[in-house]
Amino acid sequence: MTDQPLPNPLRKFDISAEEINRVVAVFYGRIRTHAVLGPVFANHVTDWPEHEEKIAGFWRNAILREGSYYGNPMRVHVSRPDIKAEHFPDWLDLFYQVLSEELPHDIGRKWAVLAQRIGEGFRTGIVSMRQPKDAPPVLF
Template sequence: MIPPRFPVTPEQIDRVVAVFYAAVRRHEVLGPVFGNHVTDWPAHEEKIARFWKNAILYERNYGGNPMQVHLAAGDVRAAHFAPWLALFDETLRRTLPAETAAAWSTLAHRIGAGLRMGVEDLRERRPGPFILR
């Protein structure tokens, strides 16, 4: 059995996901974007909790493709990831011990950067040469 990336329980993951998506639904920018696609919030939250349990606890019960989902949505923009991560960080700080929140935040920012770059490069690319960052 692979040890978790950092100490967190499945119940803590479920709590973070629930608190986060309650905040997303109220968010002036993110709420409408999610509202365009999520019709069953409990099912969505359960799926995202499985994603995090896989990423952190190495449970093998998530088989989705987040990049594909974000690209297929059509209205997810690279600019949405900064407020998403800020809201997620706030949720982590409010619901978890500081060390666990910091570790999860680092992982979320790494995943978020990859998704943001994918959305930007694959959908929002402007004509011209590649810009190296």
């Protein structure tokens, strides 16, 4: 019998919490200097270490299933009118760049697929939830 914990069978792919934390820190370091996204984030993030820990918890929960995030990120994004649907392709491009630089290809690709799905969900949700109630739907 060993003292090592069993791996979580619900985890999405093999990555450590430390790797997730590092990717998030590098990504937000780049966000702060991004010409388009930097000012949007600066309007809302007053404590970068706290924000990075919250978002790293989101990703650790999404990937490792560690129960480290509680919140409603869709509501947060929709409630901030300066966050636009057109920001998500820039966000994803920057995130993909960090993943490709910081992680082995197969792990970065798996995370990129998950990020694409989540990012597209946010983008679609923002468009949908901001539509006037009686307006025709926006078809993508």
